[in-house]
Amino acid sequence: MNKDKNCVEVDVSATIGQCESVDIDPQTTPGDSNNEVVMRVPVTIAERRVNTSLVANIKFPHPVLEIKDIKKSIQIVQCRLLLPGISPEAAAADGFFQNLDLKLFLKGFVRKNITYATPCPHSKGDSCISSEIKSLTAKIPFECVTTIPAGEFTSPPQLPLFNSRNEFDFFRAQDLGPGYPEKEKFLSSDISQFHQVSNQYYNNYTFCELLASNIIEWDEAIDRTPLSGNAPFQEGTFQEVVEKMFLTFDIKVLQHQQVRVAVIPPQ
Incomplete structure (x- = not known):
């Protein structure tokens, strides 16, 4: 008697043949008398290109003979548009959406993974050096505040209401x-x-998306010394570099807002 109750192997598909599909009519919202619906969607408030500069010292745990490769990326950990509050009375009189100069606070890191060669102990000769490949990952922090002028918003943000x-x-x-x-x-x-x-009013905060980035860097060793003993001419190692970076990145600032959208009436 077979005690195995699993007569079908679920990890393997029973068929891998061609499937057929046909088009169907989607179910759509009919809308109001004007064929409009109110939707709560992320609205693009602004798209900005931010420039900033960094200077940092990086120390390696092993002597570095040569840097082989550097992979880097920008990581944004905080992106917040600082909105002033508004009273319900002022919002009723002047509206929730006003053109104002606002500050955008940004905070993040440049993540760098550095692949480098370090000499093996007692591996130097007159014309060759044996080395090992190692890597170091470092995060270089940055923090800045930029101003978005009132006239450069794609769509004005909705101001938060004061609690009372x-x-x-x-x-x-x-x-x-x-x-x-x-x-x-x-x-x-x-x-x-x-x-x-x-x-209490539960307002919608702003948030960001990272669109693109560009990094120009210059790394320079500040403690390079020649290899001692019987080593090839002009070869040396270092353990500390000073790097200067110029960052450029594009971000999109969004906020959930209610908008009226025209719908196609059902046929």
Whole structure:
């Protein structure tokens, strides 16, 4: 009797033949009387090309005979458009969308993976050097703030509403107690009670997408020394470099907003 209850091997497809498909009509939203719908979608607020410069010292854990390759990429860890708040009254009068000069805060790293050759111990000769290939990964931080002028927004951002808290009290008349005429009263609010109305608004923050980047760098060893002993002429090693980088990267700034979109009425 076969105790194996799995009569089909699920890891292998039962068929790898050609599948057939036909076009079907998609189900669409009919829209309102004007054939429009309101959608909450990411809206492009701005697209910016950012330039910044970096200077850093990189120290290697082993003597470096020669750098073989450097792979690098930009990593953005924070990209935030700093929006000023607005009161509900001001939003009702002037609107949520206003043309203002705004600051864009950026923070990130340049990730570098450096492949290099390091001499093997006791491997030097008159005309050759044996070496091992090693790598070092380093992250060079950068942080900057750039201004987006009011006239350069693709679409204005929606300003966040202020939260509000308002207190109110009730009048209370109390007896003054011994030493005061009976007809006199202490007239004030009741400090033993607290009353408040608070409003919270859950606004949509801005976020970014990284579109492209360009890095121009210059690395220079600052502690290179010739190889000692019986080694080829002009060969040497170093363990520290100073690098200068010029970064250029393109970013897209977005915010979830509600927009009206025309729809195609069903046929």
